[in-house]
Amino acid sequence: MNKATLMQTNDSANITLSGDGVSDDYQLRAYLRVSGELVSFVEEEVLPDAGISAAAFWKGLAVLASRFTPRNRELLQQREELQEAIDNWHRRNPESGCGAPESFLREIGYLVDEPAPFIIGTQKVDAEIAEISGPQLVVPVLNARFLLNAINARWGSLYDALYGTDALDGEIVSSTGYDTRRGAQVITRAKAFLDDAVPLAEGSWAEWTGGQLQLANPDQLLGTIGDNVILGNNGLHIEIVIDSSHPIGKTDPAGIADIRLEAAISTIVDLEDSVAAIDAADKIVAYRNWLGAIRGDLEARFSKGGETVTRTANQDRSYIDESGVIRNLRARSLLLVRNVGHLMTTPAVLLPDGEECHEGILDAVVTMAIAMHDLKRIGPLRNSLRGSIYVVKPKMHGPEECAFSNDLFDAVEDLLGLARNTVKIGVMDEERRTSANLAACIHAVKDRVFFINTGFLDRTGDEIHTSMLAGPMMRKGDIKHAEWIAAYEDRNVQIGLACGFAGKAQIGKGMWAAPDRMHAMLAEKAGHPASGASTAWVPSPTAAVLHAIHYHLCNVAERQRERSTETLVPLGKLLTVPLAENTRWSADEITEELHNNAQGILGYMVRWIDQGIGCSKVPDIHDISLMEDRATLRISSQHITNWLVHGVVDRFAIDAALHEMAAKVDAQNAGDPSYRPIMACPKGSIALAAARELIITGACQPSGYTEPVLHHARARAKQQAG
Ligand SMILES: CC(=O)SCCNC(=O)CCNC(=O)[C@H](O)C(C)(C)COP(=O)(O)OP(=O)(O)OC[C@H]1O[C@@H](n2cnc3c(N)ncnc32)[C@H](O)[C@@H]1OP(=O)(O)O
Ligand SMILES: O=CC(=O)O
Ligand SMILES: [Mg+2]
Numbered sequence: 001m002n003k004a005t006l007m008q009t010n011d012s013a014n015i016t017l018s019g020d021g022v023s024d025d026y027q028l029r030a031y032l033r034v035s036g037e038l039v040s041f042v043e044e045e046v047l048p049d050a051g052i053s054a055a056a057f058w059k060g061l062a063v064l065a066s067r068f069t070p071r072n073r074e075l076l077q078q079r080e081e082l083q084e085a086i087d088n089w090h091r092r093n094p095e096s097g098c099g100a101p102e103s104f105l106r107e108i109g110y111l112v113d114e115p116a117p118f119i120i121g122t123q124k125v126d127a128e129i130a131e132i133s134g135p136q137l138v139v140p141v142l143n144a145r146f147l148l149n150a151i152n153a154r155w156g157s158l159y160d161a162l163y164g165t166d167a168l169d170g171e172i173v174s175s176t177g178y179d180t181r182r183g184a185q186v187i188t189r190a191k192a193f194l195d196d197a198v199p200l201a202e203g204s205w206a207e208w209t210g211g212q213l214q215l216a217n218p219d220q221l222l223g224t225i226g227d228n229v230i231l232g233n234n235g236l237h238i239e240i241v242i243d244s245s246h247p248i249g250k251t252d253p254a255g256i257a258d259i260r261l262e263a264a265i266s267t268i269v270d271l272e273d274s275v276a277a278i279d280a281a282d283k284i285v286a287y288r289n290w291l292g293a294i295r296g297d298l299e300a301r302f303s304k305g306g307e308t309v310t311r312t313a314n315q316d317r318s319y320i321d322e323s324g325v326i327r328n329l330r331a332r333s334l335l336l337v338r339n340v341g342h343l344m345t346t347p348a349v350l351l352p353d354g355e356e357c358h359e360g361i362l363d364a365v366v367t368m369a370i371a372m373h374d375l376k377r378i379g380p381l382r383n384s385l386r387g388s389i390y391v392v393k394p395k396m397h398g399p400e401e402c403a404f405s406n407d408l409f410d411a412v413e414d415l416l417g418l419a420r421n422t423v424k425i426g427v428m429d430e431e432r433r434t435s436a437n438l439a440a441c442i443h444a445v446k447d448r449v450f451f452i453n454t455g456f457l458d459r460t461g462d463e464i465h466t467s468m469l470a471g472p473m474m475r476k477g478d479i480k481h482a483e484w485i486a487a488y489e490d491r492n493v494q495i496g497l498a499c500g501f502a503g504k505a506q507i508g509k510g511m512w513a514a515p516d517r518m519h520a521m522l523a524e525k526a527g528h529p530a531s532g533a534s535t536a537w538v539p540s541p542t543a544a545v546l547h548a549i550h551y552h553l554c555n556v557a558e559r560q561r562e563r564s565t566e567t568l569v570p571l572g573k574l575l576t577v578p579l580a581e582n583t584r585w586s587a588d589e590i591t592e593e594l595h596n597n598a599q600g601i602l603g604y605m606v607r608w609i610d611q612g613i614g615c616s617k618v619p620d621i622h623d624i625s626l627m628e629d630r631a632t633l634r635i636s637s638q639h640i641t642n643w644l645v646h647g648v649v650d651r652f653a654i655d656a657a658l659h660e661m662a663a664k665v666d667a668q669n670a671g672d673p674s675y676r677p678i679m680a681c682p683k684g685s686i687a688l689a690a691a692r693e694l695i696i697t698g699a700c701q702p703s704g705y706t707e708p709v710l711h712h713a714r715a716r717a718k719q720q721a722g
Contacts, residue, residue: 296381
């Protein structure tokens with residue numbers, strides 16, 4: 001935790017502080033020193049419409065911080081103590097060849113008693129969460145252009161998604177003009193989809209020439225918007241766009257110009273792993289974008305294809321149903337906000353003892369105060385029609401941490417004058433202690449939980465870190481196919497169903513981290529609804545459209561009913577550590593693994609640290625673009641650390657790999673004019689040093705998280721850049 005150095009203090013107005021690479025003007029507010037920029041933002045842009053006085057707000061934050069900070073620190077201490085106990089077990093049992101046993105984990109309190117069977121009591125949940133199964137998009141909050149795209153990603157063109165990606169056959173269309181052969185394949189594929197999802201009473205959609213539409217199930221014909229037809233299947237809408245004057249429509253026997261799908265049913269506006277936000281200035285960009293998004297008046301102006309584009313959130317539309325009644329058609333994704341976890345602190349607010357405020361506490365208070373603009377119907381558009389605020393809480397370790405969030409949310413509700421459980425919580429099931437005690441975790445938030453989601457990327461990082469001393473782990477690619485992960489995914493669904501999530505809350509699956517590989521996504525992500533998950537993460541609006549297909553072809557409610565009688569996969573399987581059975585890798589295999597991880601680490605960190613980009617498509621060692629964020633960085637760095645700890649690699653090999661991969665990453669980024677090469681100076685950049693630190697000190701980094709090293713390095717880079 002950073003203790004900033006106060007250069008000058010006085011009771012009244014401005015204080016100049018120089019901290020760990022961060023300097024700012026602070027103002028005194030109810031015993032807190034608050035960044036002047038944050039004071040202005042909150043007092044001028046958030047509070048007036050939220051209907052809370054500045055005095056009440058800051059006093060509330062100060063009280064809340066003094067009440068929750070000691071408990072937050074104790075919880076972090078508990079993480080350390082449990083980790084230490086597990087590490088010591090491995091030190092005492094060096095030849096065990098397995099993770100610390102269940103009996104020991106129970107003895108130290110890592111495993112807690114299961115609660116008696118219970119059903120969650122969450123209420124006032126929007127249909128997008130409780131009733132509609134479909135894709136969940138994640139978007140980095142710092143990018144208003146992307147954020148607006150995400151909001152509008154509730155609908156997307158199936159023709160575009162099939163044409164512009166490799167979805168059809170694994171190949172991207174190469175011609176610059178319209179490729180008629182490809183276009184025909186797209187139309188055939190899209191109409192085959194209609195035959196599956198909304199079949200005609202007779203014949204195929206390919207043969208439909210317009211006129212009266214007779215569906216096999218007439219209830220699927222919902223209504224019309226002008227000439228366009230609105231169809232429904234499994235709670236999702238489809239729009240058949242009829243326009244005989246359109247270049248595509250005029251070649252179609254029925255004048256179909258496009259088939260549009262309801263796609264990103266909900267979107268997570270991410271303040272966590274996909275962003276680089278280290279100080280007050282960064283946090284304000286995040287909070288301001290969240291404010292604009294939730295009010296509905298966010299605007300982004302940018303140039304695209306040589307033109308200036310102004311992007312805003314779409315208005316809902318209406319269609320006329322078969323009996324002539326006008327019905328609303330939601331045009332925007334339901335917005336959820338991911339706060340940061342319990343670990344980090346922020347220099348945006350300093351506590352009376354000079355320590356930084358826990359960032360999770362600040363996020364809770366500010367993002368919820370901002371969401372009051374929606375509850376009070378201040379902006380032009382509505383998010384939650386049921387009057388709820390949806391906060392996703394990442395990286396919680398076990399039931400005590402969930403209970404902490406629950407109490408924190410209670411306190412924020414009291415501060416903001418909100419009815420109890422107005423704020424809903426999405427629990428990321430992404431740390432081992434949470435997976436292993438999932439029922440108890442859900443119980444701790446049982447009246448506000450709106451999702452459990454298997455964040456398998458962080459979860460893999462924690463799997464490695466927790467059992468760091470157990471032995472060398474499998475190669476990274478093999479960990480995904482090991483016994484623990486199947487048990488983790490199955491138990492998450494089974495426990496969610498046993499706690500009554502069906503029809504009330506989401507059971508969610510993780511991210512597709514290869515944004516350009518849509519053909520593979522179409523093949524693999526069908527498994528998510530088939531597993532009984534009512535949602536799963538996608539990286540882009542296009543991926544949302546394609547993943548929506550899966551929810552048409554699989555009825556999740558039925559799958560949930562089928563799975564609800566299954567016997568729970570035993571905890572022992574979940575606790576099976578992905579240790580390598582055969583550690584006699586060849587020198588080439590070791591180098592390949594090391595290079596792959598080192599390249600991913602550098603490719604991601606260099607953008608995070610030098611450019612403040614928290615999530616990007618990083619070309620991997622074979623130049624395939626992968627979505628990298630802090631969770632994937634956690635895996636790659638922890639993996640090398642694990643092999644270092646067990647002597648599979650040594651520091652010399654790591655340094656050599658980092659230097660070799662630095663050259664590769666520099667070459668991969670050569671076309672980016674804002675890129676500063678890692679090897680521009682002989683010793684390498686801050687990012688190179690940080691990557692090395694992350695690996696070498698990985699066993700001591702809290703839970704193997706990357707944030708402390710990243711924040712510190714970014715602060716230095718910002719300072720260096722002036
Ligand atoms: C482990 C975890 O925590 S996973 C959750 C964290 N990860 C994420 O949030 C990933 C979200 N996805 C992204 O940020 C991006 O898709 C990236 C960084 C992976 C790729 O970004 P890019 O390389 O710029 O994507 P690409 O060039 O293919 O597409 C850009 C276009 O798609 C849109 N787009 C791409 N991703 C998104 C998104 N997540 N939300 C909204 N729009 C998006 C952009 O707005 C842009 O369209 P525009 O030019 O009309 O504005
Ligand atoms: O947050 C998601 C993850 O996979 O980690
Ligand atoms: Mg995560």
